[in-house]
Amino acid sequence: MTRTSDDPAPGPDGAAAAIGLGHADSPEALRTRVAGLLERSRARSTALTDAVDEADLVAQHSPLMSPLVWDLAHIGSQEELWLVRDVGGREPLRPEIDGLYDAFRHSRASRIGLPLLGPADTRAYVAEVREKALDALGRSPLRGRRLEHEAFAFGMIVQHEQQHDETMLATHQLRTGAPVLHAEAPPAPPAPLAARTGPREVLVPAGAFTQGTSGEPWALDNERPAHTVELPAYWIDVHPVTNGEYAEFVAAGGYEDARWWSEAGWAHRREEGLVAPRFWARDGGTGEWWRRRFGVVERVPADEPVVHVCFHEAAAYARWSGKRLPTEAEWEKAARFDPASGRSRRYPWGDEEPTPRHANLGQRHLRPAAVGAYPEGASPLGVEQLIGDVWEWCDSGWHPYPGFEAFPYEEYSAVFFGGDYKVLRGGSFGTDESAIRTTFRNWDHPIRRQIFAGFRCARDAAPGDTERVI
The missing domain is CATH 1.20.120.450 (dinb family like domain)
Known part of the structure; x- marks a missing residue:
């Protein structure tokens, strides 16, 4: 640090x-x-x-x-x-x-x-x-x-x-049993205030922004130091990809078509026999997808962010949809850059710490919330649910920032740099508010599915897109 x-x-x-x-x-x-x-x-x-x-x-x-x-x-x-x-x-x-x-x-x-x-x-x-x-x-x-x-x-x-x-x-x-994590069933997450009628993606303008931090007292070494990153314009989804959207990929034969997968991803899919997100199972009679969530078997809710997918699955969906996964820098700029001030915020909504109005954190609901449930948590560019709900895979490897210094010990970050790790951002419904912010960086192997990980998509902007109003 x-x-x-x-x-x-x-x-x-x-x-x-x-x-x-x-x-x-x-x-x-x-x-x-x-x-x-x-x-x-x-x-x-x-x-x-x-x-x-x-x-x-x-x-x-x-x-x-x-x-x-x-x-x-x-x-x-x-x-x-x-x-x-x-x-x-x-x-x-x-x-x-x-x-x-x-x-x-x-x-x-x-x-x-x-x-x-x-x-x-x-x-x-x-x-x-x-x-x-x-x-x-x-x-x-x-x-x-x-x-x-x-x-x-x-x-x-x-x-x-x-x-x-x-x-x-x-x-x-x-666990194969039915764990009791609360004395009674946890409250349901908030429902969206309105149907999804707004834009499905927003344009992030070209230009520089401040990535990382030098002023956050409890930031960990891999978040430091703050540095300037220049990015071209790009589009990013307003919400994470939902179960319903992902089910369309499954129904379209996405797991059987090598065109959508990287070489490593296709090899892993075949070796492990992946056919759907982890914990999903199809009802043989109706064809409906069900999931097991903390010992409870329930229909897969179409409007929640998909969870328990590995990086390879996320990248394959993104290609199938005509998009890609955002890079780590793209994710962070969409999450914290304020075009009005040119400043990078601590959280998408500002500098105040998370409240239940802003994000789904702290295992209070034991599930992701439906997309659109946290409009008060939106970034200045209008991107929602960047904090909480599901960790989001980014198409970036795990590397130090320019000027990185290991502190207080090498084994927290430095020994993991390189390798096949992929970055995850934003936290999940199981992340505590004390352990997340827009600069917080997580990483894991691209095959991991037991973590509470989902994703959102991005795509390059065409030259004329930079003139469009967000």
Whole structure:
């Protein structure tokens, strides 16, 4: 990360003082805010692990995922490493378990064979870690030292726990049982205020915009630094591709026609026998598509964004529709660029933090919302549902920004640069608001389907398009 001064002014991305963090707050107010975020993340971790019995906690429900009990202890291990040992200056609580919860020593598929802490010991461990982390929060000046300045280390741990909570939520979706994640059925997401009568795509004008951030206190290293990117004009869809639209691709034989697939995508489709998004199944009598969602079998809702598709499926649909996937820079410009001011916003709607009016976040609904459900979350260009609902595949590899600096450790981003990874943006219904913003970057292998990922399409603008009014 590139922040070095003790009291920096807002950068060109306009993030710093508007977000209720860092130098805009007194240390006392910042401590209160951080303690609340730590409490919220722990309440979610607890709910996700208390929702099942001990047998399910220690089981491996998919080789793609860790046992839930590993995720919970790993959350505690990282919190101990950064907040208890580094910020707090304490001796290790249980140094003998460090290696068990090091994600780089053990693949997800192999973690089931490790001598992991049992559920009771894991819960006791993370509780002890949290007690000492809160003590470190009370004693830290939250200023000066880079790791502690503006509570960065605490924000990093809040985001880390919330990211693992989303991973655990994905594990619940992979379980064959019927997990109970709420005492009662979660509320339905809001319905669109009106039928879709507006434009299906908008023109993003040619020109420069600020990508990334240098002023966001809790931005992670791969989001930094802010830099100028010049793009030609292009069109981008107002909404993510829906289940109904994707079903048309399936019905048209899209999975049987190699023309729409890349060479790697076609090989993967054939090897895995892909015929539809993951968790979809066709009713043999009616031909209708049904899906399994957290143990509930239901008709596939046509107006929700499609979810659980890999990059190859998204790219094949885009080609079939005569479009393509947006690049990462195109996605970010559509999400945050304000043509009236020339400024890049923190969120599509402005700098204020997300509310239930803006986006579907925090697993409050356990499903994507229908397209058109969040008009107040639109970007200045009129693009909607860029934050929440589904992660969106972008046609960009995973690379550092110009001037990238690994901080506070290489293993968060730097070791993953290159390879076959593809970028995902925007978060999902399972992402917490503390772990998403328009600069936040996610990445995964292009074959992954267990994540809450969908997509929207883009296309190049023709020369005359630049004269059209959006």
